[in-house]
Amino acid sequence: xxxxxxxxxxxxxxxxxxxxxxxxxxxxxxxxxxxxxxxxxxxxxxxxxxxxxxxxxxxxxxxxxxxxxxxxxxxxxxxxxxxxxxxxxxxxxxxxxxxxxxxxxxxxxxxxxxxxxxxxxxxxxxxxxxxxxxxxxxxxxxxxxxxxxxxxxxxxxxxxxxxxxxxxxxxxxxxxxxxxxxxxxxxxxxxxxxxxxxxxxxxxxxxxxxxxxxxxxxxxxxxxxxxxxxxxxxxxxxxxxxxxxxxxxxxxxxxxxxxxxxxxxxxxxxxxxxxxxxxxxxxxxxxxxxxxxxxxxxxxxxxxxxxxxxxxxxxxxxxxxxxxxxxxxxxxxxxxxxxxxxxxxxxxxxxxxxxxxxxxxxxxxxxxxxxxxxxxxxxxxxxxxxxxxxxxxxxxxxxxxxxxxxxxxxxxxxxxxxxxxxxxxx
Amino acid sequence: xxxxxxxxxxxxxxxxxxxxxxxxxxxxxxxxxxxxxxxxxxxxxxxxxxxxxxxxxxxxxxxxxxxxxxxxxxxxxxxxxxxxxxxxxxxxxxxxxxxxxxxxxxxxxxxxxxxxxxxxxxxxxxxxxxxxxxxxxxxxxxxxxxxxxxxxxxxxxxxxxxxxxxxxxxxxxxxxxxxxxxxxxxxxxxxxxxxxxxxxxxxxxxxxxxxxxxxxxxxxxxxxxxxxxx
Ligand SMILES: Nc1ncnc2c1ncn2[C@@H]1O[C@H](COP(=O)(O)OP(=O)(O)O)[C@@H](O)[C@H]1O
Ligand SMILES: [Mg+2]
Numbered sequence: 001x002x003x004x005x006x007x008x009x010x011x012x013x014x015x016x017x018x019x020x021x022x023x024x025x026x027x028x029x030x031x032x033x034x035x036x037x038x039x040x041x042x043x044x045x046x047x048x049x050x051x052x053x054x055x056x057x058x059x060x061x062x063x064x065x066x067x068x069x070x071x072x073x074x075x076x077x078x079x080x081x082x083x084x085x086x087x088x089x090x091x092x093x094x095x096x097x098x099x100x101x102x103x104x105x106x107x108x109x110x111x112x113x114x115x116x117x118x119x120x121x122x123x124x125x126x127x128x129x130x131x132x133x134x135x136x137x138x139x140x141x142x143x144x145x146x147x148x149x150x151x152x153x154x155x156x157x158x159x160x161x162x163x164x165x166x167x168x169x170x171x172x173x174x175x176x177x178x179x180x181x182x183x184x185x186x187x188x189x190x191x192x193x194x195x196x197x198x199x200x201x202x203x204x205x206x207x208x209x210x211x212x213x214x215x216x217x218x219x220x221x222x223x224x225x226x227x228x229x230x231x232x233x234x235x236x237x238x239x240x241x242x243x244x245x246x247x248x249x250x251x252x253x254x255x256x257x258x259x260x261x262x263x264x265x266x267x268x269x270x271x272x273x274x275x276x277x278x279x280x281x282x283x284x285x286x287x288x289x290x291x292x293x294x295x296x297x298x299x300x301x302x303x304x305x306x307x308x309x310x311x312x313x314x315x316x317x318x319x320x321x322x323x324x325x326x327x328x329x330x331x332x333x334x335x336x337x338x339x340x341x342x343x344x345x346x347x348x349x350x351x352x353x354x355x356x357x358x359x360x361x362x363x364x365x366x367x368x369x370x371x372x373x374x375x376x377x378x379x380x381x382x383x384x385x386x387x388x389x390x391x392x393x394x395x396x397x398x399x400x401x402x403x404x405x406x407x408x409x410x411x412x413x414x415x416x417x418x419x420x421x422x423x424x425x426x
Numbered sequence: 427x428x429x430x431x432x433x434x435x436x437x438x439x440x441x442x443x444x445x446x447x448x449x450x451x452x453x454x455x456x457x458x459x460x461x462x463x464x465x466x467x468x469x470x471x472x473x474x475x476x477x478x479x480x481x482x483x484x485x486x487x488x489x490x491x492x493x494x495x496x497x498x499x500x501x502x503x504x505x506x507x508x509x510x511x512x513x514x515x516x517x518x519x520x521x522x523x524x525x526x527x528x529x530x531x532x533x534x535x536x537x538x539x540x541x542x543x544x545x546x547x548x549x550x551x552x553x554x555x556x557x558x559x560x561x562x563x564x565x566x567x568x569x570x571x572x573x574x575x576x577x578x579x580x581x582x583x584x585x586x587x588x589x590x591x592x593x594x595x596x597x598x599x600x601x602x603x604x605x606x607x608x609x610x611x612x613x614x615x616x617x618x619x620x621x622x623x624x625x626x627x628x629x630x631x632x633x634x635x636x637x638x639x640x641x642x643x644x645x646x647x648x649x650x651x652x653x654x655x656x
Contacts, residue, residue, distance in 0.1 A: 007544070018526060333524045339483060340535040340583070341511020343504050419483050423522060 005353065012354040015326075016361070026322040027362035029315025030402060033308050034366025034395040035373060038387070040304035041394070042374040044297055046385035051293045054203045058286040059138060061105070063252040063264050065089060065271070066209050067245050070280045084231065087280040089247040096270050097252065102263050105253035108135040111224045112248040114232040115185040117217060119171045126167060126215035128184050129248070130224025136162070138251050139197070139208060145176035146193035153192075154222040161189040165196055167215040182217060187227055189219060207284045209249060260287040312398065315362065316406035323355050323410035334414055335422030348415035355407025356400055363399025367392050428495040429456035430590060430622050431480055436489035436499075438475050438645075449475040451645040452489070457624065459590075462617040464633035465626045467642035473626045474595055476642065480624065481514045481593045482506045494590070511539050515584030517594035521576040523568040529555060529579045530564045536587040554582040558612055574605035581612055585621075592616060594625045598632075 016023045058064065067088025098107060113128035136148055141162075149162055161182055168177035168191075180191040197216070200208065210216065234241040252267065254260045264285045271281060327334070334347055342350075371387055378385040438450040449472045457463060465473050478484040479491060482498060485506070491499045498509060515536075516522075523532045533551040542550070555564050558578040568576055577597060584592055594613065598606030610632060617623055625636070633639045634653075641649040 004538075004541075007538075015526060332522065336522045336524055337535065337539075338507065339481075339510060339516045339522070341507055341539040343507040343539075345504075346507075346539060420478055423483075423518070 008350055008353045009357050012350075012357040013361075015354060016358055022322065023358060023361075026318050027315070027358065027365060029311050029313075029318050030359055030362030030399055031315075031366040031369055033310075033312035033315050033402075034363045034399050035370035036304060036308045036311065037395045037398060038367055038370030038391050039373045039378075040301065040308065041391035042370075042385040042387045043378060043383050044301050044304075045388055045391070046378070046383060047297060048294070049386055050201070050384040051290060054201045055286040055290045057140065057198070057201060057204045058207050058284070059253075060287050060290065061254045061257050061260055062138060062286060063254065063260065063267060064207050064284040064286075065250045065252070065267070066207075066282045066284070067248050068280050068282050070278060084242045084244045085234070086244040086246075087278070088245040089250055089281055090274060091246050093271055093274050094247060094250060096274070097267055100266060100270065102266055103255055103259060104263070105255045106134045106251075107253070108132055108138060108251040109221060109247050110135060110249035110251075111221055111228075111230070112245070113184060113219065113224055113228050114243075115228065118183040119167075119173075119180065122171065124167060124171065124215060125213055126163075126217050127211050127213040128217045128219060130219045130221035130228075132221050134253070135251060136195070136218065138253075141195040141197060144194050144196050146178045146191070148193050148195075149218055149220050153220040157223045157226050158220055159187060159189050159223060160192040160220065162193040162195050162218040163191055164215050165194050167217075168194065170215075184217070184219070185228070189217075207286075257287060260285065264288060312402055315359075316402045319355060319359060319403065320406045320409055323351065323358075323407060324413065326354075327351060327410050327414045330414075331417060331422045331425040334417050335419050335425065338417075338419035339423060344415040347417075348411040351411040351414045352404065352407045355410065356403030359399045359403025359407070360396065363396045366399065367395055370395065429492075430459050430461075430494060432456035432490075432492040432495075433476075433480070433486075434490040434492070436476075436479060436486040436491060438472070438479065438484070439487045449645055450479070450486070453645070453647055454489075455640065455647060455650065457622060459622055460617075460620050461638060462613075462623040462625070462636050463638040463640055464636040465624060465640050465642065466628065466630070466633050467648070471642040472645040473642055475645075477593050477595050477624065477626060480591075481516055482509045483516075507539075511536055512587070513590050515587070515589040515592040517577070517580050517584045517592065517597045519596035519599040521568070521573070521580045521600070523576055523579055523583075525568055528565050528567055529560060529571070529582075532568065532579055533582045533586050535583060536589075540587060551582070551586055554586040555579070557585070558582045572605075573601050574608060577601060577605075577609050578612065581609070581616075585616065590622060592621055592623045594623065596626050596628065598627065598629065 069087050094107065094109065109132070111130040113130065115128065117124055117126050117128055131149065132154060133148055133150055144165055149160065153160055163182065165177070168180065173180055177194050178191055182189045182191060195218070200210065230246050231242050231244045234243050252263070254263045264283070268283060271283070275281065337347060374385045374387055433453050433455050436450055436453045437448065440447045440449055453476065465476070467473050475484070479486050482493070486499050489499065490497050493509065493513065498506065501509070530548065530551050533554055534547045537547040537550060552564060555561055558581050560575060560578045560582060563571060563575060568579065571579065597613070598609050601609060606629070613623060613625060627633055636653070638650070638652045640647060
C-alpha cells in the first residue's frame with residue numbers, strides 16, 4: 001500500500017505542476033489560513049512567554065505597593081495642620097496589614113532618600129533608597145563583591161551601603177570598590193557590597209519604580225529613617241513647603257502562590273479603607289496581572305482561530321471547486337482507469353490523495369509564509385514571538401485535514417462515474 | 427471444453443427518461459479459446475454495447491453471461507473491476523490513452539491496479555511495448571505520437587497483463603488504411619500466440635480474413651459464419 005501511496009503522491013504533484021498557476025491560486029486560502037495559525041500561535045506563545053518572564057521577575061508570590069504622588073493634600077490631620085503635603089503609604093497601613101490574620105512570608109518597606117549623593121566629591125545621579133535584605137532578594141540583585149546590607153546593619157543603624165558595579169566603574173574606581181565612601185547629603189556611607197542589577201523588563205522597571213536615574217544606592221532602611229526621616233523640602237517650586245512620604249514602597253511576600261489573590265484582596269480592602277478616595281498608591285499583583293493577561297490572550301487566540309478557520313474554510317471551498325473541475329476534465333482518464341481494472345475505491349483514493357497533497361503543499365507554503373511573517377513582521381511591530389514545533393506540525397496537520405475533508409466530495413464524484421460514459425466523454 | 431465467453435439471451439435496455447431503448451435483444455453466442463472473431467454490423471446495431479458487456483464494463487439487463495463458465499451478470503462493481511483487471515484487455519477506436527502519462531506509464535496501468543511492484547511493472551511494460559514495436563518511444567507522451575503509434579501503445583496496455591480475452595472496438599476506425607493494416611498485423615500476431623480476440627470492424631475485407639464473422643443488426647445476431655477451413 002505504501003509504495004502505491006508514494007507513487008500516487010508523485011503523480012499528484014506532477015498533475016498539480018501541470019496546472020501550476022491554477023493550483024497556486026487555489027491554495028491561497030489554505031496558505032493564508034495556515035500562515036495565520038502559525039503567526040497567531042507564535043505571537044501568543046511569545047506574549048505568554050514575555051508576560052511570564054515579566055511576572056517571574058516581579059515574583060509571582062509578591063504584592064507590590066508603590067506610593068504615588070497624586071497631587072493635592074492628604075495624609076494625617078497633624079500633617080495638614082503643619083502645612084505638610086503628604087501622600088502615599090502610611091505606617092498605619094502597614095501596621096494593619098501586619099495585624100491582620102493574613103499569612104505573610106515577609107513585609108519589606110522601602111524609603112526613598114530625596115537627597116543628592118557624591119562619590120569623592122563628585123555628584124552622581126543615583127536613586128538612594130533604604131531597604132532591608134529581603135528587598136534585595138525581591139530585586140534579584142546579584143552580589144559581585146563584599147556582602148549585602150544585613151538585618152544587623154539595620155539594627156545598628158550602620159552607615160554602610162550597597163551600590164551597582166557600574167556606578168563605581170563610571171566614577172573611575174578600580175578594584176572591587178569595597179570601602180569606597182559615598183556621601184548622601186551630609187552623611188558618609190561605606191560601600192560594603194557591590195551588586196549587579198538584572199535587566200528589568202519595562203514592566204519590571206515600572207513596578208520597582210527604579211525611575212529615570214541610571215544608578216541606585218542601597219542603604220539600611222533603619223539608618224535612613226533615623227538620619228533623613230520622612231519629610232523633605234519641596235524642591236524647585238521655591239514654595240518652601242514640605243513633602244512627607246511615610247513609606248515609598250511596600251513589598252509583601254505571600255508563602256503560597258495560591259494565597260496571593262485573597263491576600264491581595266484583603267490588603268486592597270485595608271488600603272481602600274485608610275485612603276478613601278485618594279489614589280496615592282498603586283498596587284501591583286503580578287499573579288493577578290498574569291491571570292488577566294492569560295485571559296486576554298485566550299480571547300485573542302480564539303479570535304485568531306476564528307479568522308484562521310474562516311480562511312481555511314474558504315481555502316477548502318476553493319479546493320473542492322477546483323477538484324470538481326479537475327474531475328470533470330479528467331472524466332476520460334477515470335473511464336480508462338476503470339477499464340483497466342481500477343475499483344471505485346482506487347479512483348476515490350487517487351483523487352483524495354491528490355487533493356490532500358495539494359492542501360499539504362498549501363500547508364507547507366503557508367508555514368513558510370507564517371514563519372517569515374513571524375520573523376520579519378512581528379519584530380517590526382515589537383511583538384515578542386516564539387515559533388514552536390507544535391504550531392508548525394499543527395498547521396500542517398490542519399492543511400492535510402482540510403484536504404481530506406474537502407477532497408471527499410470530488411473523490412466520491414470521480415469514483416461514482418459510470419465507466420462507459422466516462423470513456424465516451426469528450 | 428467450456429467456452430471462454432458465453433452469452434445466453436442477453437438483453438440490454440437503456441432508459442432515457444420515459445423512453446426505453448433496447449440495444450441488445452436476446453443475444454446468445456459463445457466464443458472459444460483462441461478464436462479471433464470479427465463483429466460487424468451497421469452503426470447503432472449494438473456492437474459496442476455487446477463489447478462492454480463481454481468486457482464486464484457493463485451488466486446485461488437480463489440474461490446470463492458466463493465468463494470461463496462463471497456467471498458474472500450479477501456481480502458487484504468491485505468484482506467486475508477485478509475481472510477487467512485480470513482477464514480483459516480493451517482496445518478502443520479513440521485509443522484512450524491518459525495524456526499526462528508517458529507510453530510506458532499508460533502501458534503499466536492494469537499492472538498498477540493488480541498491485542505489481544514497480545520494477546516488475548516496468549519490465550513487463552517494456553516487453554509489451556517492444557512487442558508492438560514502440561520501443562524507441564517508451565518515454566514519450568501520447569501527444570508526441572502518431573495515431574498508429576497511439577494505437578500500438580493501447581495494444582501494449584491491453585496485453586501487458588496477459589489477459590485471456592482482448593476486445594477491440596473499431597481499433598482501426600481512426601487510422602488510415604496503411605496504418606490500420608499494421609495494427610491488424612499486430613492483432614493477428616496475438617491470435618497466432620493463441621489469444622482470444624473480438625474485433626469490431628467496418629472493414630469487410632478484414633472481417634472476411636478472420637476465422638469467424640458475426641453480424642449484428644438491431645441488437646440481434648443476423649449472421650454467424652465460420653470460415654471453412656481450406
Ligand atoms: N448509454 C446509453 N444510453 C442510451 N442509449 C445508448 C447508450 N449506449 C448506447 N445506446 C444506444 O444503444 C444502441 C446501440 O449502441 P452501440 O452499442 O453503441 O452501437 P454500435 O457500437 O453498434 O454503433 C444505439 O441506438 C445507441 O444509441
Ligand atoms: Mg460502437
